[in-house]
Amino acid sequence: MQKLVLIFLGLFITVQSVKAQDMSIQQYIDTYKDLAIKEMKRMGVPASITLAQGILETENGNSDLVKKSNNHFGIKCKSSWSGGSVFHDDDERGECFRKYTTAEESYRDHSNFLRGSERYAFLFKLDPADYKGWAYGLKKAGYATNPKYPEILIKHIETYNLNQYSLEATGEVPVFDAANYQDDPSDAANQASTPPSNGKTLFNGLKAIFVPAGTSLLAIATQFDISLTKLMEFNDLEKEGILPEETWIFLEKKLKQGRRDSYTTTGSETVYNIAQTNALQLSYLLEYNGLKKDDVVPSGTKIWLRDPSSVKTETEELNPKLHKVQPKEGLYSIAKKYNVSVEDLREWNKLDSDNLRIGQQLIISK
Numbered sequence: 001m002q003k004l005v006l007i008f009l010g011l012f013i014t015v016q017s018v019k020a021q022d023m024s025i026q027q028y029i030d031t032y033k034d035l036a037i038k039e040m041k042r043m044g045v046p047a048s049i050t051l052a053q054g055i056l057e058t059e060n061g062n063s064d065l066v067k068k069s070n071n072h073f074g075i076k077c078k079s080s081w082s083g084g085s086v087f088h089d090d091d092e093r094g095e096c097f098r099k100y101t102t103a104e105e106s107y108r109d110h111s112n113f114l115r116g117s118e119r120y121a122f123l124f125k126l127d128p129a130d131y132k133g134w135a136y137g138l139k140k141a142g143y144a145t146n147p148k149y150p151e152i153l154i155k156h157i158e159t160y161n162l163n164q165y166s167l168e169a170t171g172e173v174p175v176f177d178a179a180n181y182q183d184d185p186s187d188a189a190n191q192a193s194t195p196p197s198n199g200k201t202l203f204n205g206l207k208a209i210f211v212p213a214g215t216s217l218l219a220i221a222t223q224f225d226i227s228l229t230k231l232m233e234f235n236d237l238e239k240e241g242i243l244p245e246e247t248w249i250f251l252e253k254k255l256k257q258g259r260r261d262s263y264t265t266t267g268s269e270t271v272y273n274i275a276q277t278n279a280l281q282l283s284y285l286l287e288y289n290g291l292k293k294d295d296v297v298p299s300g301t302k303i304w305l306r307d308p309s310s311v312k313t314e315t316e317e318l319n320p321k322l323h324k325v326q327p328k329e330g331l332y333s334i335a336k337k338y339n340v341s342v343e344d345l346r347e348w349n350k351l352d353s354d355n356l357r358i359g360q361q362l363i364i365s366k
Contacts (some may be wrong), residue, residue: 019082023061033165035107038266040169043111047165052156070100073110095268128170131157160355164330204279207251217241224251236282254281260306265301302341327361
């Protein structure tokens with residue numbers, strides 16, 4: 001009898017241990033919110049929608065599909081997909097799903113998938129903060145077969161205040177033509193020698209084009225009737241030839257100061273990529289931050305896009321030292337409002353999570 005009790009006790013402990021390893025919804029959000037924000041800045045898909053879809057499609061990171069494929073959005077293989085794949089039962093048995101090396105690859109492909117498909121193009125005309133419009137629009141466009149799909153996304157967004165992450169990136173969403181993008185990154189290698197063919201767009205108010213790795217600078221210059229020397233000058237490039245990674249290429253001179261005071265990195269970034277992302281001339285970025293052109297900036301670093309001395313003076317004069325948290329307000333939106341980093345707010349207020357309560361007083365300056 002004692003042996004039987006010990007066996008059942010052992011099984012109970014094992015089951016509880018397995019359950020304890022499951023990721024909660026809040027843990028999923030904390031793990032992937034920065035990826036969602038980064039993708040919103042890159043391609044315009046609202047971070048709130050991306051996170052809500054990830055929570056639903058992966059059972060907040062615990063589904064069999066995500067564990068064996070890093071597929072966070074249930075995107076199935078298509079005839080044009082040449083990447084890795086796994087087979088998983090969904091609407092039918094043994095369906096083919098895309099497989100990724102990392103979660104970041106899945107998040108990027110999700111953005112490309114939506115941006116590059118004609119049937120989702122109408123969504124990008126919506127306000128990025130309009131999560132209800134996006135949720136019902138995804139269902140209308142046929143993203144999912146579950147009739148309750150929009151309601152589930154909306155519930156997740158409102159319960160966990162996911163819209164705060166969209167608000168964090170709203171001012172940095174690029175404006176461009178969805179027809180310039182393909183939903184399969186595996187196709188990019190086949191077309192990398194020439195830039196997208198649908199012409200100029202606007203990024204941070206300037207004429208620009210987004211190109212994949214392997215694109216020829218000469219091909220871009222020829223297509224847009226710009227001298228190669230000028231094109232290199234506009235983009236702070238010293239060597240002509242093939243671009244080693246995907247990037248924005250500007251077709252006119254970049255800005256001397258950013259359209260906002262600062263930028264906080266969401267991953268390790270080169271100063272060149274930061275300059276391109278913010279349409280800022282590299283020399284001014286280096287001057288404002290005391291950086292060198294070969295520097296790599298760690299995640300969570302605050303980078304000045306304007307002369308910091310003038311920004312600091314203005315901030316000190318206008319900002320109060322405390323902020324009272326309002327309904328539906330999150331750490332990211334508060335940080336943006338006061339032009340401070342989320343990391344600073346966490347440090348100054350000794351926060352161990354992004355969860356805030358209404359009426360909570362936050363220190364918003366040193």
